[in-house]
Amino acid sequence: VVGTILVGNRVGEVDHFDRSDLELFEPLARNLGTVLESGTLEQSLQQLRDLEAQLRHQAYHDPLTGLPNRARFIERVELALDFSAADPEHLGVLFFDLDDFKVVNDSRGHSVGDRLLIEVARRISSAVGPEDTVARLSGDEFAVLLDCPDARGARGVAEAVLAAIRRPIQIDDEEHGLRATAGVAMGDSGARADELIRNADVAMFTAKQAGKNRCEVFSPDMHVAVIERHELMADLQRAVDRDEFVLHYQPIVSLATQRVLGFEVLVRWHHPRRGVVNPGDFIPLAEETDLILPIGRLVLAKACQQARDWQQRYPEHADLAITVNLSSRQLQQPSFVGETLQLFAESGVSPESLILEITESVLMEDTGTSVAKLMQVKSLGLRLAMDDFGTGYSSLSFLAELPIDILKLAKPFTDGLGRTERETAFAEAIVGLGKTVGMKVIAEGIERREQAELLRGFGCDMGQGFYFSPPRDATYVEHLLRRGDGAEDRKIIPFPA
Numbered sequence: 001v002v003g004t005i006l007v008g009n010r011v012g013e014v015d016h017f018d019r020s021d022l023e024l025f026e027p028l029a030r031n032l033g034t035v036l037e038s039g040t041l042e043q044s045l046q047q048l049r050d051l052e053a054q055l056r057h058q059a060y061h062d063p064l065t066g067l068p069n070r071a072r073f074i075e076r077v078e079l080a081l082d083f084s085a086a087d088p089e090h091l092g093v094l095f096f097d098l099d100d101f102k103v104v105n106d107s108r109g110h111s112v113g114d115r116l117l118i119e120v121a122r123r124i125s126s127a128v129g130p131e132d133t134v135a136r137l138s139g140d141e142f143a144v145l146l147d148c149p150d151a152r153g154a155r156g157v158a159e160a161v162l163a164a165i166r167r168p169i170q171i172d173d174e175e176h177g178l179r180a181t182a183g184v185a186m187g188d189s190g191a192r193a194d195e196l197i198r199n200a201d202v203a204m205f206t207a208k209q210a211g212k213n214r215c216e217v218f219s220p221d222m223h224v225a226v227i228e229r230h231e232l233m234a235d236l237q238r239a240v241d242r243d244e245f246v247l248h249y250q251p252i253v254s255l256a257t258q259r260v261l262g263f264e265v266l267v268r269w270h271h272p273r274r275g276v277v278n279p280g281d282f283i284p285l286a287e288e289t290d291l292i293l294p295i296g297r298l299v300l301a302k303a304c305q306q307a308r309d310w311q312q313r314y315p316e317h318a319d320l321a322i323t324v325n326l327s328s329r330q331l332q333q334p335s336f337v338g339e340t341l342q343l344f345a346e347s348g349v350s351p352e353s354l355i356l357e358i359t360e361s362v363l364m365e366d367t368g369t370s371v372a373k374l375m376q377v378k379s380l381g382l383r384l385a386m387d388d389f390g391t392g393y394s395s396l397s398f399l400a401e402l403p404i405d406i407l408k409l410a411k412p413f414t415d416g417l418g419r420t421e422r423e424t425a426f427a428e429a430i431v432g433l434g435k436t437v438g439m440k441v442i443a444e445g446i447e448r449r450e451q452a453e454l455l456r457g458f459g460c461d462m463g464q465g466f467y468f469s470p471p472r473d474a475t476y477v478e479h480l481l482r483r484g485d486g487a488e489d490r491k492i493i494p495f496p497a
């Protein structure tokens with residue numbers, strides 16, 4: 001006997017089997033018997049088993065890097081926690097997220113992005129021990145399960161991984177520099193796998209907030225901050241829908257005459273519960289979530305309308321310049337040039353009075369396209385300023401190639417003025433550099449008279465800072481414009497003479 005057939009549950013008018021049914025079953029059973037004996041079934045079973053193994057692998061691995069995926073990683077952590085129930089504090093989960101990978105992927109194309117991810121997977125794997133599990137959790141998120149003595153040891157491994165990722169990656173003829181941020185969470189009695197992974201994620205988030213390219217070890221108070229951030233994100237989306245943004249203006253003053261030459265537009269968020277939120281507390285978040293695109297458009301549109309309004313109502317002040325900060329995400333949009341041109345056309349503002357501020361990093365990321373776009377908007381007549389100059393990494397030769405009209409000396413250099421001889425000389429050198437390449441220089445963050453005077457001595461054209469005036473609302477600007485007191489026209493006298 002090679003097998004038995006069991007039949008049942010006959011469907012139809014007759015609910016039992018009779019002799020004629022039996023006559024049908026007999027040949028069927030004989031045929032099946034032959035098939036079984038010739039081993040066909042065995043073969044099919046083997047195929048089925050292979051298929052199942054393949055499916056299992058697919059379900060548990062990331063096809064791009066071949067690493068275990070999130071589902072598998074959770075299983076592995078669960079298993080490890082069960083095994084080390086007595087001393088779970090030896091288990092560490094490291095969570096890695098690449099910094100600004102979206103930018104690389106968007107600008108360099110997905111096939112380069114994929115190859116970078118494969119290389120990152122390889123580097124993480126070789127930076128950790130052979131016993132440790134490396135997984136790709138999603139897009140640019142990786143995780144490692146470690147067996148190690150304590151949080152310090154785990155942090156050490158995470159730092160080594162970050163260093164490995166930072167080494168330049170060569171793809172075809174191009175070198176890429178990637179950075180990542182890490183979070184570490186150690187096992188805890190009673191903690192489950194998903195909790196442990198989430199804690200490492202929260203620590204990573206906190207490290208991103210603190211400025212990326214670094215590592216943080218989880219502590220329970222981090223949760224509160226993350227929840228708050230979550231709320232803020234939802235609020236920010238609503239703020240865009242309802243336009244809760246207000247522009248403030250900070251005077252830019254001629255250091256020689258103390259006359260106001262223009263205003264920097266600085267956005268404020270009027271939050272219904274929190275009150276006024278400063279850009280430092282929401283622009284980075286907006287940049288991560290791409291909400292910076294609608295916000296940036298709003299700011300630019302409002303600034304153009306406001307400038308146009310002042311130009312019409314106060315024609316004697318038509319020379320006033322308005323400078324607007326531009327985020328790198330805005331510039332990366334293929335529609336950037338078209339949209340900007342349309343905004344100018346719609347508002348009717350004269351482009352000569354507009355200055356766009358960009359930071360060095362904007363241009364470091366994707367020089368060719370960015371420069372081409374900037375040239376296009378420049379051809380309309382508006383000017384470009386490099387914001388916070390000296391805090392980025394641009395080389396001098398790079399600076400000479402850019403279509404920049406104005407350098408804004410970053411506040412840390414202004415702060416250094418008069419502090420030591422060396423710092424003073426440094427600020428002077430940067431001002432000199434700007435002038436040498438034919439740019440105007442605006443010193444940022446002037447808080448004291450002495451700084452203003454030193455800068456003027458160095459030939460710095462313009463200044464901005466609390467010493468002259470903090471950013472104020474439009475009413476203040478109008479007050480200044482209406483004053484019209486002859487020779488003192490638009491002058492800011494900051495200190496008791």
Ligand code: C2E
Binds near residue numbers: 250299357464465470
């Ligand atoms: P930023 O463009 O470098 O703007 C100068 C910042 O320094 C402003 O902060 C200003 O209030 C502050 N500041 C000016 N003078 C002084 C001073 O004498 N002492 C000190 N301690 N601070 C001074 P704010 O308004 O908080 O803006 C911070 C940053 O947020 C800006 O830096 C800019 O990068 C960004 N930002 C502001 N508005 C926008 C916007 O509409 N779009 C984009 N993309 N970024 C914006």
Ligand code: MG
Binds near residue numbers: 264
């Ligand atoms: Mg600025």
Ligand code: MG
Binds near residue numbers: 387388408410444
């Ligand atoms: Mg600045």
